[in-house]
Amino acid sequence: MPESSERPPVGVIGAGSFGTAIANLLAYNTDVLLYSRQPQLVAAINANRQHLGVALSPRVQATNSLEEVARNCTLLFPVVPSSNFRSMMRDLGPFLRPYHIMIHGTKGFDAPEDIVADPQIPLTRKDVSTMSEIIRQESVVLRVGCLSGPNLASEIMEGQPTATVIGSAYDEVISLGKSVLSSEHFHVFGTYDLLGAELAGALKNIIAIGSGILKGKGLGKNIQAMLITRGLTEMVYFGNAMGSSSSAFFGTAGIGDLVATATSKNSRNYTFGYRLGQGEAIADIENSMPELAEGVRTLRVARKLARYYHLRVPITDMLYKIVFEEFDIDRAISFLITYPYDVDVDFI
Ligand SMILES: NC(=O)C1=CN([C@@H]2O[C@H](COP(=O)(O)OP(=O)(O)OC[C@H]3O[C@@H](n4cnc5c(N)ncnc54)[C@H](O)[C@@H]3O)[C@@H](O)[C@H]2O)C=CC1
Numbered sequence: 001m002p003e004s005s006e007r008p009p010v011g012v013i014g015a016g017s018f019g020t021a022i023a024n025l026l027a028y029n030t031d032v033l034l035y036s037r038q039p040q041l042v043a044a045i046n047a048n049r050q051h052l053g054v055a056l057s058p059r060v061q062a063t064n065s066l067e068e069v070a071r072n073c074t075l076l077f078p079v080v081p082s083s084n085f086r087s088m089m090r091d092l093g094p095f096l097r098p099y100h101i102m103i104h105g106t107k108g109f110d111a112p113e114d115i116v117a118d119p120q121i122p123l124t125r126k127d128v129s130t131m132s133e134i135i136r137q138e139s140v141v142l143r144v145g146c147l148s149g150p151n152l153a154s155e156i157m158e159g160q161p162t163a164t165v166i167g168s169a170y171d172e173v174i175s176l177g178k179s180v181l182s183s184e185h186f187h188v189f190g191t192y193d194l195l196g197a198e199l200a201g202a203l204k205n206i207i208a209i210g211s212g213i214l215k216g217k218g219l220g221k222n223i224q225a226m227l228i229t230r231g232l233t234e235m236v237y238f239g240n241a242m243g244s245s246s247s248a249f250f251g252t253a254g255i256g257d258l259v260a261t262a263t264s265k266n267s268r269n270y271t272f273g274y275r276l277g278q279g280e281a282i283a284d285i286e287n288s289m290p291e292l293a294e295g296v297r298t299l300r301v302a303r304k305l306a307r308y309y310h311l312r313v314p315i316t317d318m319l320y321k322i323v324f325e326e327f328d329i330d331r332a333i334s335f336l337i338t339y340p341y342d343v344d345v346d347f348i
């Protein structure tokens with residue numbers, strides 16, 4: 001590895017958009033081992049020093065060996081889609097030891113596919129795992145955290161500034177994460193509310209789909225602002241029901257990420273919604289997006305969680321009906337505008 005430093009390299013699992021952006025951010029401070037499960041991609045990255053159209057720092061080296069990453073790195077950043085997170089952890093788990101620290105960047109939920117796919121089967125909280133819960137279920141690693149905030153990979157890869165928050169119950173996870181990620185381009189906050197940071201990051205994708213739909217329909221900022229406002233309220237309801245504080249939703253991982261994702265054409269979730277609003281068929285959108293927007297899966301889990309917790313979340317309900325039951329978008333908007341909302345802000 002070029003320019004080796006005193007500290008051991010930091011591992012990144014998943015060489016997609018966000019994994020690559022994180023690898024380059026880490027490289028301001030440390031050597032990085034970037035894991036991809038594709039050997040040809042690893043060879044190409046190491047030979048060309050380019051990936052996804054971005055120049056990689058000389059401090060980033062790619063590898064196809066999970067064993068090598070676990071052996072060389074104490075701190076690992078897993079950044080693979082939520083649908084693959086558990087299987088990735090099952091592959092990585094045998095190489096992990098209690099001294100490892102993991103801070104994931106994945107924004108989604110895990111739940112058994114047979115339950116999620118069948119609208120008739122109810123789901124309970126026990127069926128749903130956040131990514132930090134998966135890490136603890138599938139390995140001996142205890143010191144876990146998550147990375148959550150307005151972190152559109154495309155902007156980070158351009159070197160644009162932003163902030164994130166590391167959620168963890170452990171001071172050393174937050175301080176280590178800050179020390180390897182902070183730079184003049186990237187501010188890192190810390191919070192003990194790991195669950196709140198994970199829930200905010202996952203749930204905001206649903207609202208980003210809704211915001212994209214409105215834009216795709218040609219609607220303006222007033223209604224988009226209301227969707228974001230009431231969407232944030234629904235996120236708080238979910239968070240409170242699942243055991244996190246409201247405050248997580250008013251910080252970097254909550255309103256911060258919600259504003260970025262629900263207004264950016266660089267967001268896949270927003271783009272998914274936009275194309276839906278433009279009248280494209282869901283099958284066509286799915287077939288032309290290499291990785292499905294996380295919010296689509298999250299929407300199915302959230303709808304069932306809302307039933308389980310008896311939550312009043314009309315935006316989530318309407319988005320579910322639009323995406324999975326071909327419900328008419330104009331009817332959904334009318335339904336929401338005439339919905340008997342009684343109180344503007346009913347949480348603290
Ligand atoms: N793209 C973005 O701007 C941001 C994405 N995120 C989150 O990061 C996660 C990943 O997103 P992206 O990197 O954008 O997705 P992506 O689709 O660009 O890349 C995902 C990568 O994970 C790899 N992968 C899948 N299963 C794997 C496994 N078992 N082992 C190793 N690698 C595996 C894929 O080959 C692919 O390279 C998502 O949960 C997303 O919500 C979070 C913040 C920003």
Ligand SMILES: O=C(CO)COP(=O)(O)O
Binds near residue numbers: 150
């Ligand atoms: O989470 C994100 C930005 O923080 C990225 O969102 P998308 O997955 O919609 O691109």
